[in-house]
Amino acid sequence: MSGRITILNQPRVTYCGDQGLLLEAAGDLELATQERIWALNEQVLEWGGVLDTQPGMNSLLVLLDPDANDVTECRDRLLRAWKEVRSTARKGKLLEVGVVYGGEGGCDLVDVARYHRVDPAEIVKLHANAEYTIFAPGVSPGFGYLFGLDRRLFIPRRDVPVMRKVGGVVSIAGAQAILGPPRKPDGADLGPTGWHVIGRAPDVPVAFDLARDPMSLVSLGDRIRFRVERIEK
Amino acid sequence: MSAELHTIATLIDLLRAHNITQFEFVSGSTQFKWTQNPADQADSASTERLADDPRLTEVLSPGVGMFVARHPLMPREMTAIGDSRQRGECVALIKIGMIYRPVLAPCAGKIVKRTCRPGDLVDYNRPLFLMQPNAA
Amino acid sequence: MIEVSQTPPLNTVQDLGRFGYRRYGIGSAGAMDRLALAVGNCALGNASGAAGIEFQLFPVMLKFRVDTAIAITGADCAATLDSLPVPPFWVTPVAAGQTLRLEAPKTGARTYLCIAGGIDVPEILGSRSTQMRDGFGGLSGRQLQPGDILPTGSRPALRFRDSFGFGIEPPDSALPPNAHDWATDSDIVLRVIAAAEHDQFDSASIKAFRTTAWTITPQSNRMGYRLAGTSLKRSDPTEMRSQAIVQGVVQVPPSGQPIVQLADGNSAGGYPKLAYVIQADLWRLAQASPGRTLRFALVSLDDARRARAEQAAYLKDVSRMSGYCRSQVQA
Numbered sequence: 001m002s003g004r005i006t007i008l009n010q011p012r013v014t015y016c017g018d019q020g021l022l023l024e025a026a027g028d029l030e031l032a033t034q035e036r037i038w039a040l041n042e043q044v045l046e047w048g049g050v051l052d053t054q055p056g057m058n059s060l061l062v063l064l065d066p067d068a069n070d071v072t073e074c075r076d077r078l079l080r081a082w083k084e085v086r087s088t089a090r091k092g093k094l095l096e097v098g099v100v101y102g103g104e105g106g107c108d109l110v111d112v113a114r115y116h117r118v119d120p121a122e123i124v125k126l127h128a129n130a131e132y133t134i135f136a137p138g139v140s141p142g143f144g145y146l147f148g149l150d151r152r153l154f155i156p157r158r159d160v161p162v163m164r165k166v167g168g169v170v171s172i173a174g175a176q177a178i179l180g181p182p183r184k185p186d187g188a189d190l191g192p193t194g195w196h197v198i199g200r201a202p203d204v205p206v207a208f209d210l211a212r213d214p215m216s217l218v219s220l221g222d223r224i225r226f227r228v229e230r231i232e233k
Numbered sequence: 234m235s236a237e238l239h240t241i242a243t244l245i246d247l248l249r250a251h252n253i254t255q256f257e258f259v260s261g262s263t264q265f266k267w268t269q270n271p272a273d274q275a276d277s278a279s280t281e282r283l284a285d286d287p288r289l290t291e292v293l294s295p296g297v298g299m300f301v302a303r304h305p306l307m308p309r310e311m312t313a314i315g316d317s318r319q320r321g322e323c324v325a326l327i328k329i330g331m332i333y334r335p336v337l338a339p340c341a342g343k344i345v346k347r348t349c350r351p352g353d354l355v356d357y358n359r360p361l362f363l364m365q366p367n368a369a
Numbered sequence: 370m371i372e373v374s375q376t377p378p379l380n381t382v383q384d385l386g387r388f389g390y391r392r393y394g395i396g397s398a399g400a401m402d403r404l405a406l407a408v409g410n411c412a413l414g415n416a417s418g419a420a421g422i423e424f425q426l427f428p429v430m431l432k433f434r435v436d437t438a439i440a441i442t443g444a445d446c447a448a449t450l451d452s453l454p455v456p457p458f459w460v461t462p463v464a465a466g467q468t469l470r471l472e473a474p475k476t477g478a479r480t481y482l483c484i485a486g487g488i489d490v491p492e493i494l495g496s497r498s499t500q501m502r503d504g505f506g507g508l509s510g511r512q513l514q515p516g517d518i519l520p521t522g523s524r525p526a527l528r529f530r531d532s533f534g535f536g537i538e539p540p541d542s543a544l545p546p547n548a549h550d551w552a553t554d555s556d557i558v559l560r561v562i563a564a565a566e567h568d569q570f571d572s573a574s575i576k577a578f579r580t581t582a583w584t585i586t587p588q589s590n591r592m593g594y595r596l597a598g599t600s601l602k603r604s605d606p607t608e609m610r611s612q613a614i615v616q617g618v619v620q621v622p623p624s625g626q627p628i629v630q631l632a633d634g635n636s637a638g639g640y641p642k643l644a645y646v647i648q649a650d651l652w653r654l655a656q657a658s659p660g661r662t663l664r665f666a667l668v669s670l671d672d673a674r675r676a677r678a679e680q681a682a683y684l685k686d687v688s689r690m691s692g693y694c695r696s697q698v699q700a
Contacts, residue, residue, distance in 0.1 A: 006607040014565040017615035018647050018673035022565060029610065054391035056612030056637065063388070063615070066677060072670065136611065137394040139635040141503060144394070145611050156608055157639065159623035174608045174639065184504060194622075208393060210493065210505055216393055243693065295531060305542040306445045306457045308475070322453055323533060331543055332690050333456070333536030 005154075005175055013079045016061060019051070019071060021078050023060045029147055029175055033058060034135050035087035038220050042088075043081060047074075055136045055220060057145055057176060092134070092222035097179065097201040099128070099170050103232025105200030106170065112196050115155055123198065124231055126150040127170075132177055132224045141208030142181040143218055149177045161192040170199035170226065179224055181207040201226070241265070242297040242329050249357040289345065292362035294355045295334050298327035302351040310351075312362070316344050325361060342366040371422075371484065373517040374468070375430035382488050382507035382519070384420040386632070387496035396636040397616060398498040398506065401591060401655035402443050402479050404540055404680060409440035409483030411688040412460045412537050414527070414695070419487030420497035422513070424480045425591075427473040431482070433463045434518075438485040438527045438695070441469075442537075444477025444656060460691065461534030462527065477656040486522030501591075501633060526698040535694040537687055540652065544679060547650070551580055552664045557657045559650045560668040560676065564618060564642035566603070574601040578643060582662040583627070589659050591633040596663065600625030603641060611639045617646040619665075629654065649676035 008026045016022040023040070025033050037055050044053055044060070049068025054061040060082075064074055101124045102109040113120040132148035149172055157173040164171075167183030173195040182204055183189070207217050245267060248256050254269040294300070302310040302325055312324040318338040325336040346363040349355060385406065386399025400406040400423050407417040427446060433439075438461065441448050445457035449470045455461060463469070471480060490497050490508050499507025508517060529535070547558035567575070577599035588595045601621050614620075618630050620640040629646060630638075631654070644665065646654060657663065 004607045006609050012565075015562060015645075015670060016564065016613075016642070017617055017645050018562065018649075018670065018677070020615050022612065024565070024612075051388045052391045054613035054636065057610035059610070059612040061391070061613030061615065063391075066674075137392050137637060138611075139637050140394045142394060145637070174610065176611060187504070220392075304445075304456050304536070306477070306539055311456070319453060321533070323456060326456070326536060328538070330690055331538035331686055332694060333538070334694075335456075335531055335533040335535070337533055 011079065011082055013075045013082075015071065015075070017063070019064050019066050021062045021064070021071065021075055023062070023078055023082055025058045025082070027058075029058055029135075031133060031147065032087065034133075034147065035089055035221075036082075036085050038090070039087050040082055040085045043085060044078070057136055057147070090221040092219060094223045094225065095205075095218065096225045096227055097204050098227045098229040099199040099201050100229050101127075101170075101199035101231045105165070105168075106198045106232070107164070108171075108196040109198040112153070112155055112172070112198055116152065121231060123153065124228060126153050127172070127177075127198065128226045128228045132226075134218055134220055134222045134224065136220065138178060140181075141216070143179045143207050143224065144220070146177040146179065146224060149175055151175075155196060157194040158196070161194045163190045164193050164197045165189060166191045168201040168204040169193075169197050170201055171195035171197045179204065179226075199226075202229075246296040246357040288365060289363045290340055290342065290366050291360040292324060292336060292338060292364055294327055294336060294357060294359040294361055296327060296329070296357045298329040298334065298355065300349050300351060300353045300355050300361060301326040301328045301333065302347075304333075312344050312347075314344055314347065318342065318344060318364070327355065336361055338364060340364065340366045370434040370521055371488075371519040372432040372434060373429075373513050373515060373519065374432050375428065375515055376513045376517075377426035377429075378512050379425040380429065380513045381423055381499040381501065381511075382420050382490055382497060382513075383423045383499060384487075384497045385418040387494055387498050387500065387506065390494050391613065391636055394636055395494065395500065395503065396634065397632060398500045399496070399632050400481065400498075401632050402481065402652040404652040404684075405443035405479070405481045406483065407684055408458065408537055408540070408687055409442040409460075409481055410487070411684050412440050412442075412691040413438055413483055413485050414688075414691065414697070415483060415485065415487050415524075417684065419483065419522070420490065420507075421481050421483040421488060422519070424471060424482070425478065427471050427480075429471040431469045433465060433467050433469070435465050435521075436463070436526065437521065438462045438529070438534075439469070440483040441471075441480065442483070442539075443480040444474035446471040446474050446480045448472075448480075455534075456536055458537045458539045459534055460537070460695065462529050462532065478658045479655055484521050485527055486524035489520040489522040524697075527695045528698050529695045530693070535691070537691070540680075540683065543683055547653075547666055549664045549666045551582070553582075556582055556662045556664045557653055558664045558666055559654060560647045560672060561619065561644040561665045562647060562668060562670060562673060564644050566609070566641035567643055569603045569605065569641060570621070570643060571602055571604045574599070574603075577601060578627075579665055579667055582664060585657055585659045585661050585663065587659045591631060593631050593634045594629045594654065594657075596627045596629070598626070601627065601643065609639045609641055611637050614638045615645065617648065617651055618642050619644045619646065631655075647673040647676055649673065649680050
């Protein structure tokens with residue numbers, strides 16, 4: 001892939017599944033835009049006849065109950081609501097995690113450094129310097145997709161996924177970053193990923209627990225900072 | 234097939250089961266009249282001749298409907314001539330609307346003849362197969 | 370109560386899925402062939418979303434511990450109840466002590482067992498579907514193992530018109546087949562609607578998507594189906610941001626070979642979306658095994674609405690007509 005990120009000039013709503021609407025915001029990834037996405041999400045959940053919603057990076061999926069709502073009517077409604085919605089700025093709580101960069105746990109650090117033609121230490125500095133905001137839910141219960149990656153670290157997703165050890169992964173791809181939750185006791189050791197794993201957070205807390213109240217440790221808008229424990233070769 | 238037709242088919246089953254040859258029902262604007270066709274009895278007579286063979290047992294239709302030899306999801310007909318079947322085994326289907334009723338072998342034995350064709354509209358107790366029961 | 374005497378892996382308790390938890394990254398799971406599950410439940414007089422068992426691998430042997438009634442739907446698995454063959458899409462009473470055996474289907478891929486009262490495992494986050502990846506739901510969040518005992522919901526006894534039970538005309542013959550200009554009899558035709566990135570693909574790819582006979586590769590399962598065929602390319606390949614993924618969406622990763630995301634697929638991702646399979650055709654895909662070929666037919670939203678209405682009407686008929694074949698014994 002070219003590495004250039006898709007940016008829309010106008011917001012749009014497309015059909016996503018015959019019961020779904022996908023709203024995509026215009027412009028670059030920005031906290032202000034995403035705050036409006038969260039506000040729109042809250043609003044849509046009040047509509048009634050909504051099976052589920054899911055914010056994405058600069059987007060919102062709305063799944064409708066076809067017996068209660070017509071997908072075509074809601075498409076216009078959603079776009080109108082997006083244009084009018086105002087954000088309710090929220091300062092989420094801060095979570096700090098220690099990271100062991102590079103080495104076996106962060107085996108892609110060297111390649112990322114090579115891609116950017118800098119030392120691995122520079123990559124670590126740029127990564128750990130930033131404050132990340134949880135913008136959207138991820139592929140599984142965890143810490144979601146993070147916004148805040150330094151532009152100088154942008155790197156395309158892999159064309160071919162690779163197998164990487166799971167558990168506390170610290171990885172980057174596109175303009176996004178993720179922090180993986182701990183490996184499950186009876187879960188898989190490895191998983192396929194198109195991201196670049198640059199480090200590991202050995203003491204990452206359990207993000208989601210059905211038995212806990214609240215079930216999720218974090219919410220959209222919460223922030224994460226990475227603390228450099230050490231850099232391994 | 235509508236629910237009404239299904240009700241009528243079930244009613245005809247009951248009438249036949251109780252050997253009623255004429256039936257009339259009137260209630261308000263609803264009218265229903267049924268007479269057993271004497272010609273039907275002549276048809277079953279020809280199969281009866283085969284069934285007269287005391288060594289053979291008839292496999293009868295459980296009710297009114299269309300005789301189905303092959304289930305739409307199965308590659309072959311459920312039963313072929315010469316097949317052995319257990320007592321109570323489903324050897325064919327009778328279709329009414331979207332429902333299939335089972336046609337069961339009354340005894341363990343071998344299918345020797347099929348006395349109707351797939352797609353035939355059959356009556357309650359219409360002989361569908363002839364079986365040669367296993368030696369007791 | 371059902372005793373699982375024999376089972377290979379990959380067989381799980383599923384209902385119609387878990388919705389409302391995407392904010393936690395929790396996907397829907399649920400039966401791959403939702404229609405077959407719903408038919409079984411409606412035919413028994415259960416709520417259509419009662420939990421049943423989805424079988425993907427065979428042979429399976431189940432023993433019933435109490436008198437009850439079951440429905441076997443989906444692929445024809447040469448079912449036998451105490452060695453008497455049971456036709457596909459069949460509803461039958463079972464007596465305590467009877468054994469049901471299921472064999473690998475020759476056509477079709479998944480078979481469903483519904484039982485009067487439903488499989489009564491705890492409801493987690495509003496559903497009894499097994500969420501394998503996250504380890505919850507269904508029977509302790511895992512696939513069935515030999516020796517498992519599955520509790521079933523209590524329901525008043527059912528009396529059947531015929532002691533051998535009754536059959537339901539399967540969707541394969543009750544619903545009209547999908548048309549496609551190039552399809553042969555062995556192709557499975559899926560109706561699709563263009564998705565957000567459809568027009569980013571070059572015209573050769575757009576045509577190829579609609580005309581190719583896509584082969585389902587062996588790397589196809591509940592997470593998604595990977596297809597092999599013409600390589601599809603975007604005219605201007607830019608990186609996409611991560612966003613929600615819906616079941617049925619056809620993504621095209623850099624390899625150019627499409628992936629259809631399914632019941633256990635990731636709930637978010639960033640590959641371009643070419644199209645999505647309409648909800649009403651997901652069951653056809655669920656019954657397609659690796660090696661089979663697919664064709665995609667581009668349809669409109671109205672077509673999708675009509676297809677959904679057709680299925681709803683079919684299920685309504687199943688409930689109504691089944692009512693003539695079985696009834697509840699009054700206490």
